[in-house]
Amino acid sequence: MKKRQHLIMLMLVVGMAAITCVQACQQQVSQLGPFEFLDKLSSYGFFVGETKNLQPAARVLHYTLNTPLFTDYALKDRFIVVPANKEMQYKDSGVLDFPDSTFIIKNFAYRNEAGAKVMIETRLLFKDPQSHEWKVMNYIWDDKQSDATKLIVGKKVPIKFLDDDNQLQQTVYQVPNTNDCKRCHINNSDIQPIGPKVRNMHIGDQLRKWATAGYLKGLPAEEQIPTLPNWQDSAKYTLAERARAYLDVNCAHCHTQTGDAFNTGLFLEYDQHDKNKLGFMKNPVSAGAGAGGMDFDIVPGHAHQSILAYRMNSVEPGTAMPELARTVIHKEGVQLIVEWINSLPKQ
Known part of the structure; x- marks a missing residue:
């Protein structure tokens, strides 16, 4: 490690000012073994x-x-x-x-x-x-x-x-x-x-x-460039568009067919159109006690009966979702998802 750092600094000092230390690192990879x-x-x-x-x-x-x-x-x-x-x-x-x-x-x-x-x-x-x-x-x-x-x-x-x-x-x-x-x-x-x-x-x-x-x-x-909505821009995007964008960014890196939560069958990508995969009247697969005694991920028209909103509004281990990356409740995000679920036609 010290040899790598000394080489990098020497290269910078002796005339490679136009190349950042990052690019010097790149050059050293092949000479000194794995990065x-x-x-x-x-x-x-x-x-x-x-x-x-x-x-x-x-x-x-x-x-x-x-x-x-x-x-x-x-x-x-x-x-x-x-x-x-x-x-x-x-x-x-x-x-x-x-x-x-x-x-x-x-x-x-x-x-x-x-x-x-x-x-x-x-x-x-x-x-x-x-x-x-x-x-x-x-x-x-x-x-x-x-x-x-x-x-x-x-x-x-x-x-x-x-x-x-x-x-x-x-x-x-x-x-x-x-x-x-x-x-x-x-x-x-x-x-x-x-x-x-x-x-x-x-x-x-x-x-x-x-x-x-x-x-x-x-x-x-x-x-021709695809665009994901800004979840806070209510003037330009609908409630549904903003809610789906929020779920895509905060949840879909795991809740996708190729992600860490693929076994749940709950897929929250922005371009997902299958209502069952989105959680509409879908029974949870692995929520356990984290479901709060509720039966469905999303109950259209009833956020208070929806596991998705319930877990977003919690910081308890085993219940809170996302389970990584946060320790407090995102008040504004929860409000957005609650409003969206409540706006859905009841089934």
Whole structure:
């Protein structure tokens, strides 16, 4: 590990200022054996200046999503690191294909009582050029907010934070271990990115800017790019569209035919049209006591009788859904799903 870091730093100092530390890492993989995650977040050179400011270096692309995953009202910053002389590829199905040696970065922070941003953790995905498979690693920020250190085993962090209504809450934030990360990211037995999907990234002109700059190839005409609704935009999208988008992002990475919860038969993708697979009057397969004594995942017109709404409105282990990624109830998300279920024609 030390040899790798020394080589990287030497290459940067002796005239490779135009190449980020990330690309130097890429070059070292073939020379020093299998890729290994570095000990410190700052060692990658993702950001210029103080690491906590998250100012992206060259080829580190900041991006936003139409509908983000909820994680305890966390503030999230997302980046894709595109390797030198390579580009992302748009596929006909709307899939974004990432080249080997791509990093995907997701930073988590919260607003403290004074409204200041406090870093908690940074998660990395790296597409290994040797195996062509994605690898995961977490980094936890130090108390001084100067850097983040590699963390494999996970950690519980007591925090007090302001939610979206500026109401003070407190919780024990769960920094996941690497196995937790793999569990959510597993799709068809392989680790895959969750957030950066074309339909959820088609917001503003960020995709078009990447295409113009040469970071993204194959982007079709604007009207041909699929778009996932913004769950908060009630002026542009219907209640059903917003609710389905919310369920897609927060649930469908597991609740899909190739996901971790495939055995439940509950599939919540935005383009799923089978009412039984969506849970309409469907008996749960593996909910157990988590069903709260209810008989169906969704009872149209009756949110208070629907297991889906019940589990979203809980933080109890064995009941709460999603069971990973949150420790508090997303009030606004629960309200959206309750309103949607109540609006459905009764059967």
